[in-house]
Amino acid sequence: MTAKTLLAAKSIERGLRKSRWKTVLKNWELYIFVLPTMAYFIIFHYFPLYGLQIAFRDYAPSSGIWNSPWVGLEHLRRFFDSYYFWDLIGNTVGISLYEMIVGFPIPIIIALALNELKNGAFKKWVQTVTYAPHFISVVVMSGMIIAFLSPGTGLVNLAIKALGGEPVQFLGEPGWFKSVFVLSGVWQSMGWGTIIYLAALAGVDPQQHEAAMIDGATRMKRIWHINLPSILPTMVILLILNVGSFMSVGFEKVFLLQNPLNLESSDVISTYVYRSGLVQGQFSFSAAIGLFNSVINFILLLTVNRIAKRVNETSLW
Amino acid sequence: MTTMKRKLRSDRVFEIINFIFLFFILIIVLYPLVYVISASISDPVYVNQGTMWLYPRGITFEGYQRVFQNPEIWSGYRNTILYTVAGTAINLLFTVPGAYALSRKDLKGRGIMMGLIVFTMFFGGGLIPSFLLVSWLGMLNTVWALLIPNAVAVYNLIICRTFFQTNIPKELQESAEIDGCSNTVLFLKIVLPLSAPIIAVMALYYGVTHWNSYFSAIIYLKDRSLYPLQLILREILVQNQMNDTMLMTGDDMEAMAKQARIADIIKYAVMIVSSLPIIVIYPFMQRFFMKGVLIGSVKG
Numbered sequence: 001m002t003a004k005t006l007l008a009a010k011s012i013e014r015g016l017r018k019s020r021w022k023t024v025l026k027n028w029e030l031y032i033f034v035l036p037t038m039a040y041f042i043i044f045h046y047f048p049l050y051g052l053q054i055a056f057r058d059y060a061p062s063s064g065i066w067n068s069p070w071v072g073l074e075h076l077r078r079f080f081d082s083y084y085f086w087d088l089i090g091n092t093v094g095i096s097l098y099e100m101i102v103g104f105p106i107p108i109i110i111a112l113a114l115n116e117l118k119n120g121a122f123k124k125w126v127q128t129v130t131y132a133p134h135f136i137s138v139v140v141m142s143g144m145i146i147a148f149l150s151p152g153t154g155l156v157n158l159a160i161k162a163l164g165g166e167p168v169q170f171l172g173e174p175g176w177f178k179s180v181f182v183l184s185g186v187w188q189s190m191g192w193g194t195i196i197y198l199a200a201l202a203g204v205d206p207q208q209h210e211a212a213m214i215d216g217a218t219r220m221k222r223i224w225h226i227n228l229p230s231i232l233p234t235m236v237i238l239l240i241l242n243v244g245s246f247m248s249v250g251f252e253k254v255f256l257l258q259n260p261l262n263l264e265s266s267d268v269i270s271t272y273v274y275r276s277g278l279v280q281g282q283f284s285f286s287a288a289i290g291l292f293n294s295v296i297n298f299i300l301l302l303t304v305n306r307i308a309k310r311v312n313e314t315s316l317w
Numbered sequence: 318m319t320t321m322k323r324k325l326r327s328d329r330v331f332e333i334i335n336f337i338f339l340f341f342i343l344i345i346v347l348y349p350l351v352y353v354i355s356a357s358i359s360d361p362v363y364v365n366q367g368t369m370w371l372y373p374r375g376i377t378f379e380g381y382q383r384v385f386q387n388p389e390i391w392s393g394y395r396n397t398i399l400y401t402v403a404g405t406a407i408n409l410l411f412t413v414p415g416a417y418a419l420s421r422k423d424l425k426g427r428g429i430m431m432g433l434i435v436f437t438m439f440f441g442g443g444l445i446p447s448f449l450l451v452s453w454l455g456m457l458n459t460v461w462a463l464l465i466p467n468a469v470a471v472y473n474l475i476i477c478r479t480f481f482q483t484n485i486p487k488e489l490q491e492s493a494e495i496d497g498c499s500n501t502v503l504f505l506k507i508v509l510p511l512s513a514p515i516i517a518v519m520a521l522y523y524g525v526t527h528w529n530s531y532f533s534a535i536i537y538l539k540d541r542s543l544y545p546l547q548l549i550l551r552e553i554l555v556q557n558q559m560n561d562t563m564l565m566t567g568d569d570m571e572a573m574a575k576q577a578r579i580a581d582i583i584k585y586a587v588m589i590v591s592s593l594p595i596i597v598i599y600p601f602m603q604r605f606f607m608k609g610v611l612i613g614s615v616k617g
Contacts, residue, residue, distance in 0.1 A: 024425050029500035030418040034430065037415025041434055048442025048450055108494050110342060113335050126339050128603060130346045135595050137529035139547045140588045143554025147584055155352060191346060195607065213342060219331045244439055252532055256555050270444075277445045278536060284429030290443030298440050 040317065055288035068284075075288035084272065091178075092268040095249045098182045100242055106186060107193030112223055114194060115201045130191020142256035145184050146171065171257060174265035181257060181266070185250070196238070200231040236314040246303035247293050269293045357381070357585035361578040364585075380586030383579065387559075390590070393546035400545055401527040404464045408523040411468040412477055413516060416464045419506055420481035421473075421490075448536060462537035463530070463545070473522055476609060480515040481508070518609035521602050528595065550591050554584055 024031075056076060057068040079085060110130070117123040136144075148155045149170040157167040170176045204227060210223050251270040258266045269289060277286030301316075309315035356364045360375030368374065375414050384390055441447075447466065485508055493503045509516075512596040531547035538544060552558045559580060570588065589596075 020425060023423055027421070027423060027425075027500060029504075030421055030424050033500075034413035034418035034424070035502070036411050037469055037474070038409055038430060038433075041437060044447070044466050044468070045437040045441060046433075046449070048446035049440075050442075050447030051449055052442050054446065054449075110339070113339055116332075116335050117339070122336070122339070128600075129343055129350075131603070131606075132350065132599065133346060133527055135529075135599065136549075136592060137531070137547055139529075139531055139550045139554060140592060142414060143584060143588055144349065146360050146555060147581070149347065153365040153581055155367075155370075162367060166554075166597065185348070187346065190342075218327055255532075256551065273444055282454075283445050283449065287443065287445040290445060294440055294443060301439055 004301055025306045030120060052287060054284050055291045057284060059284040059287075061121070061283075071284075075285045076292060078285065079100045079289050079292065084267070087264065088267060088269050088272055090269075091265060092247055092249055095178055095181060095254075095268060098178055099249070100246075102182055103189070103193075104184050104239065104242065106190045108197055110190060111197035111201060111231070112196040112227055114198060115227065116219070116223070127191070127194075130194070132191070133188040134192035135186065138252045138256060141184065141188055142253060145180060145257060149180065171259060171263075172261040174262050177262045179256070181253065184185065185253070196234060197231050200234040201227060204230045232312070233314045236308050236312050239303065239309055240304050240316055243304040244297060246300050247297045323450075353585055353588055357582065357589050359582070361582040364581060365578060377582075379579065380582035381590070382589050383583050384586045389541075389544070389549050389586070390546070391547040392542060394545055396543060397528060397546040400460065400463050403460075404467070404527040405520055405523045407464050407468055408470075408473075409516065409519060412470075412474050412519060412523075413509075414504065416474050416477035417481050417508060420478045420485070434471055434474065451537060457537055458539045458543070459537075459541065459584070463527075463533050467526075467530075467533065468522070470526070473519055477515055477519055480512065484515075485511060489599055514605070514608055517605050521605050522609060525595065532577075546591055547593060553587055559583065 048168050051065060054065055054068065056070060056072060057065070058071050058074075059065065059068045114123060114126060117126075131142075149157070151157050151167045151169050151172075156170070161167055168176070170180050209222055212226060215223070248270055249268045251268075251274070254266055254268055255271050255274065258271060270293070273286045273290050273293070276282045276289070305315050307317070355369060355371065355373040357380055358376050359369045359373040360377050361380075363369040363374040409510060418424055419431060421427070450464055451457060451462050456465065456523060489507060493507060498506075529547065531545065531551060534543075534545050534548050538548075556581070
C-alpha cells in the first residue's frame with residue numbers, strides 16, 4: 001500500500017468517525033431520554049451482579065464487600081453437602097417439570113379450540129372469563145386456595161364429603177403440595193396464556209384452509225396440519241422462555257402456601273435463599289445458592305435456545 | 318354431494334364437541350369466582366355446611382362490615398393507591414422515553430444498550446445482592462424501596478419499543494427534522510400524542526403489578542403504617558391473623574365458635590374488597606390488554 005492510499009484510507013476513517021460523532025451529537029436529546037433507563041439497569045441490575053462476589057467471600061456488614069475475606073467455593077461446597085440439597089433440587093425441578101408438562105399444552109389446546117369459534121358472543125364470554133384470574137393477586141389466590149382446601153369448611157372437602165369420601169388435608173400433606181401448586185397455577189393462567197397463540201392464529205392465511213378444504217381435509221386435519229404448524233414458532237419461543245426460568249419456580253405462591261407440614265415437598269431453592277439469607281442473615285451463603293441457581297437457569301436457556309435453533313430454526317437470538 | 322354432506326356432518330360433530338369443551342373450561346374458571354362472591358355475602362353457617370354452593374344464602378353484609386371496621390385495611394388501601402399511582406408514574410417516566418430513544422435506528426449504540434437490557438432478563442444478581450444494594454442506598458423501610466428498584470420491566474420496555482418501531486412512521490421524524498424540530502419537541506408534540514394506546518397499556522400493566530405486589534414490601538418494609546394492602550391481606554388470608562376490631566372479643570365457647578365462623582366470611586369479603594378496583598376497571602381495560610399482547614407479540 002502506498003503512502004497515498006494509506007493517507008486516503010485514514011482520512012476516510014476519520015471522516016466516518018466524524019460523521020458518527022455528528023449523528024450522536026445531532027441526537028443528543030435521545031441520549032438524555034435513554035439515560036434514566038440505562039442508569040436504572042446499570043445500578044439495579046448490574047451492580048447486584050458485581051455484588052455477587054460476596055458469594056465467594058465471608059460477607060460481614062461491618063466490613064463491607066471489599067474488606068470481607070475471600071473464601072472461594074466454601075459456601076457452594078457447604079450447600080452441596082447440606083442435608084437439604086437434594087430435597088431442594090428435587091422440589092424445584094419437580095414442580096417446574098410438572099408445571100411445564102401440564103401447564104404448557106393447555107393454553108395451546110384452548111387457543112386452537114377458541115379459534116374454531118368464529119367471533120360469537122360465546123367466544124367473547126370464554127375469553128373475558130378465562131383472562132380474569134390472571135389479574136387476581138398471588139395473595140388473594142393463595143387465600144382462595146387455603147379457603148377452598150380447608151379440611152373442615154373448604155369447598156373441595158365439602159364436595160369430597162358429599163360424595164362420601166374422607167376430607168383431605170391438602171396443604172398439610174407433602175404429597176399434595178405440587179399438585180395444588182401446579183393445578184391452581186393452571187387455573188389462574190390458562191386463559192391468559194391463550195392470547196399470544198390466538199394472535200398467532202389470527203395471522204394464518206385463510207387461503208390455506210380453503211385449499212385444504214377443496215382437497216377434502218376435515219376440520220381436525222386442518223387444525224393439525226395448518227393451525228398447529230403456524231403457531232409452532234410461538235410455542236418454541238415460549239418454551240425457551242419457560243426453560244429459562246426453570247429453576248426459579250414462582251417464589252411468591254410457594255412462599256405463601258408453604259407451612260411446616262408441607263415444607264418437605266414445598267421448599268424450593270428460592271424460598272431457601274430467602275430463609276437462609278434474609279431471615280437468618282447468612283448473606284454470603286444464600287448469595288452463593290442464588291448464583292448457583294442463576295447459572296443453571298442460564299445454561300438451560302442457552303442449551304434449549306441452541307437446540308431450538310438447530311431443529312426448528314426458531315430461537316430467541 | 319354425499320361427501321359434502323358427510324363433511325358437514327363431521328363439522329357439526331366437531332362444533333358440538335368443541336362447544337362442550339370450551340363450556341367446560343368456562344365453568345371451571347367461572348365457578349370459583351362466583352363462589353367467592355356468593356360466599357362473601359352469605360351467612361357463614363350455610364357456607365361452612367356446604368349448603369351454599371352457587372347462589373348466596375341468608376344474605377348478610379357482616380363480612381364487609383368487619384372488613385371496613387379494620388383501620389389497617391383502610392391504611393393498606395391508601396398506601397396501595399399511593400404506591401400504584403406514584404409507582405406507575407415512575408415506571409412510565411423511565412420506560413417510555415427510553416423505549417422511544419431505543420426504537421430510533423439512528424441512535425448509535427442502541428444494539429449494545431439493548432443487549433445490556435435484555436441480558437438482565439436471563440441473568441441477575443439475585444435476592445441477596447439486590448437487597449444489600451437497596452439497603453446501602455438507604456431505601457430500607459422507605460416507600461422508595463417499592464418504587465425505584467422496579468422502575469423498568471424489560472418485557473414492557475420491549476413491547477413499548479416495538480410499538481414505536483412499527484407505529485411511528487420514519488417520514489414523520491424526517492419531516493420534523495427538515496422543519497428544524499428538535500428531538501424533544503418531536504417526542505412530546507408528535508410521538509406521544511400518537512402513542513396513547515401503548516401508554517394506556519403500559520400504565521395498565523404496571524398499575525396492576527403495583528396493585529398486586531407484596532414481596533418487595535415483605536423484604537423492605539418494617540413499619541406497619543407503610544404496609545400495602547396485600548401485606549395486610551396476607552396476614553388475614555394466609556397467616557390467619559385478624560385483629561380485635563374485626564372479630565368480637567369474648568371468652569366463652571359460643572363466642573369463639575362464632576368468631577371462627579365469621580373469620581371465614583371475612584376472608585371471602587376481603588378477597589373481593591382488595592380486588593374491587595381491578596374488578597371495576599376490568600371491562601374497560603380488556604381491549605387494552607389484548608392490544609398490549611398483540612403489539613408485544615410482533616417480533617422486534
